[in-house]
Amino acid sequence: MKTLEIAVIPGDGIGKEVVPEALRVLDAIADIHEGLKFNYTHYPWSSEYYVEHGTMMPENGLELIKGSNAIFLGAVGDPNLVPDHVSLGGLLLRIRREFEQVINVRPAKQLRGMVSPLSNPKNFDILIVRENSEGEYSSSGGRVHNGIDEIVVQNAVFTKRGVSRVMEYGFEIAGKRNGHLTSATKSNGIAHSMPFWDEVFNELSAGYPDIKTRSEHIDALSAFFITRPETLDVVVASNLFGDILSDLGAAIMGSIGIAPAANVNLNGKYPSMFEPVHGSAPDIYGKGIANPIGQIWTAKMMLDHLGEPEMGAIVLEAIERTLEANIKTGDIGGSSTTSEVTDAIIAAMKEQIR
Ligand SMILES: NC(=O)C1=CN([C@@H]2O[C@H](COP(=O)(O)OP(=O)(O)OC[C@H]3O[C@@H](n4cnc5c(N)ncnc54)[C@H](O)[C@@H]3O)[C@@H](O)[C@H]2O)C=CC1
Ligand SMILES: CC(=O)C(=O)O
Ligand SMILES: [K+]
Ligand SMILES: [Mn+2]
Missing domain, CATH: 3.40.718.10 (Isopropylmalate Dehydrogenase)
Structure with a gap:
C-alpha cells in the first residue's frame, strides 16, 4: 500500500x-x-x-x-x-x-466543454513557468521618514542561481512538450534585472539547440495571450510577470x-x-x-x-x-x-x- x-x-x-x-x-x-x-x-x-x-x-x-x-x-x-x-x-x-x-x-489550456472569451481561441495550450522565490516579491526593502519625506524601497532580487534554475526548468519541460520556450522580459524599461534576465536566457539557450526560443516584452506578450495564444508553448517568467500572466491565462481559459x-x-x-x-x-x-x-x-x-x-x-x-x-x-x-x-x-x- x-x-x-x-x-x-x-x-x-x-x-x-x-x-x-x-x-x-x-x-x-x-x-x-x-x-x-x-x-x-x-x-x-x-x-x-x-x-x-x-x-x-x-x-x-x-x-x-x-x-x-x-x-x-x-x-x-x-x-x-x-x-x-x-x-x-x-x-x-x-x-x-x-x-x-x-x-x-x-x-x-483550452479544455473540452469550456467557452473561452476569445472569439477564436484556436486550441491554445500554454504552460507558465513562474519564478517563485525572488524577483519582485522579495522581502528586501523598507520604509524611512514620514509625511512628504517618506521613502519606500522595494528591491527586486534576481540571482544567477534563481534565474538559471527557472529557465532550465522551462527548457527541460519545453523539450517534453512542443519544444518552444518564450521568455517574458522587459529589458527595454527595467535597466538592470531584465537585461540580466535576457543574458542568462541567451546563455542557457545555447545548451538547448533543439528548443526554439523567443523573447517578448511583458506588455506585448500580454497582448499575444489574447491575440494569438496558440503560438505559445512554455512561457518562463519572473515572479510578478508570471503571477499576472497566469491570471490572464486563466481568463482566456474561461x-x-x-x-x-x-x-x-x-x-x-x-x-x-x-x-x-x-x-x-x-x-x-x-x-x-x-x-x-x-x-x-x-x-x-x-x-x-x-x-x-x-x-x-x-x-x-x-x-x-x-x-x-x-x-x-x-x-x-x-x-x-x-x-x-x-x-x-x-x-x-x-x-x-x-
Ligand atoms: N494564492 C493565493 O492564496 C491568493 C490569494 N489571494 C487573496 O485572495 C483575496 C481576494 O483576492 P482577489 O484579488 O479578489 O482574487 P480572487 O482570485 O480571490 O478573485 C478574483 C475574482 O475571481 C472570482 N473567483 C476566484 N476564484 C473563483 C472560483 N473558484 N469560482 C468562481 N469564481 C472565482 C472571484 O469571485 C473574484 O470575482 C485577497 O485577500 C488576495 O490577497 C489572491 C490571489 C492568490
Ligand atoms: C499571490 C498570488 O496572487 C499568486 O500567487 O498567484
Ligand atoms: K490559491
Ligand atoms: Mn496571482
Missing part, C-alpha cells in the same frame, strides 16, 4: 469550500486505485487563526508539515481581518520561500475558477505545495457557488507529481466530461453548486473505470 501524507491547509474564504471538495475527489481516486491511500492532516492556518493567535501559523508550523509528501492549500487572504501582505506573507509566501518551492507551474498550480521544490529537501491560481474570493464566499475545478485540477497536478499520472489523467478527463455535460458553476455560465460539480466529476471518474 502506498500511503501519501498530505498536509491540508484550506486557508480563507472559498479555500474552505473547494478544498474539501477536492479531497472527495482524492478519496474517490483512492477507491479506484486499491494500492493508494491518502492520510490527511488538517491545519486551520488562516486569517481567522491570525486574529486568535497573532500569527498565521504556530512557531513550529513549518516543522509540522515538513515531513509530508505534499501540501494541499486552498487560498489565503481575508482583507477585512488581516492586511493581505501580512496574511499571504506569513503563510503562503513563507511556505513557498522556506520550502524552496522555487518554481510555480501553471497551465492555461475563468480563474478553473486554473491550477503547483509550487515545486526541486531539491527534495521539502515537500511541494499544490494550490489553485485563484484567491479566497470573498465576494462569493459562503454561497456554495465557488468553482471547485481549479482545486480539483490542482489535485490532478499533485497526483502527477506524486507518481500517479494515470490517476491524474482520470481526474482531468472527468473534469472535461463534466464541462461537456454543461454541469457548471456560475462563473462559467452554469447554475450548478460547488458540490454538484464535484459529484458529477466523481461520477465521471467512476464511469471511466467501468
Whole structure:
C-alpha cells in the first residue's frame, strides 16, 4: 500500500469550500486505485487563526508539515481581518520561500466543454513557468521618514542561481512538450534585472539547440495571450510577470475558477505545495457557488507529481466530461453548486473505470 501524507491547509474564504471538495475527489481516486491511500492532516492556518493567535501559523508550523509528501492549500487572504501582505506573507509566501518551492507551474489550456472569451481561441495550450522565490516579491526593502519625506524601497532580487534554475526548468519541460520556450522580459524599461534576465536566457539557450526560443516584452506578450495564444508553448517568467500572466491565462481559459498550480521544490529537501491560481474570493464566499475545478485540477497536478499520472489523467478527463455535460458553476455560465460539480466529476471518474 502506498500511503501519501498530505498536509491540508484550506486557508480563507472559498479555500474552505473547494478544498474539501477536492479531497472527495482524492478519496474517490483512492477507491479506484486499491494500492493508494491518502492520510490527511488538517491545519486551520488562516486569517481567522491570525486574529486568535497573532500569527498565521504556530512557531513550529513549518516543522509540522515538513515531513509530508505534499501540501494541499486552498487560498489565503481575508482583507477585512488581516492586511493581505501580512496574511499571504506569513503563510503562503513563507511556505513557498522556506520550502524552496522555487518554481510555480501553471497551465492555461483550452479544455473540452469550456467557452473561452476569445472569439477564436484556436486550441491554445500554454504552460507558465513562474519564478517563485525572488524577483519582485522579495522581502528586501523598507520604509524611512514620514509625511512628504517618506521613502519606500522595494528591491527586486534576481540571482544567477534563481534565474538559471527557472529557465532550465522551462527548457527541460519545453523539450517534453512542443519544444518552444518564450521568455517574458522587459529589458527595454527595467535597466538592470531584465537585461540580466535576457543574458542568462541567451546563455542557457545555447545548451538547448533543439528548443526554439523567443523573447517578448511583458506588455506585448500580454497582448499575444489574447491575440494569438496558440503560438505559445512554455512561457518562463519572473515572479510578478508570471503571477499576472497566469491570471490572464486563466481568463482566456474561461475563468480563474478553473486554473491550477503547483509550487515545486526541486531539491527534495521539502515537500511541494499544490494550490489553485485563484484567491479566497470573498465576494462569493459562503454561497456554495465557488468553482471547485481549479482545486480539483490542482489535485490532478499533485497526483502527477506524486507518481500517479494515470490517476491524474482520470481526474482531468472527468473534469472535461463534466464541462461537456454543461454541469457548471456560475462563473462559467452554469447554475450548478460547488458540490454538484464535484459529484458529477466523481461520477465521471467512476464511469471511466467501468
Ligand atoms: N494564492 C493565493 O492564496 C491568493 C490569494 N489571494 C487573496 O485572495 C483575496 C481576494 O483576492 P482577489 O484579488 O479578489 O482574487 P480572487 O482570485 O480571490 O478573485 C478574483 C475574482 O475571481 C472570482 N473567483 C476566484 N476564484 C473563483 C472560483 N473558484 N469560482 C468562481 N469564481 C472565482 C472571484 O469571485 C473574484 O470575482 C485577497 O485577500 C488576495 O490577497 C489572491 C490571489 C492568490
Ligand atoms: C499571490 C498570488 O496572487 C499568486 O500567487 O498567484
Ligand atoms: K490559491
Ligand atoms: Mn496571482
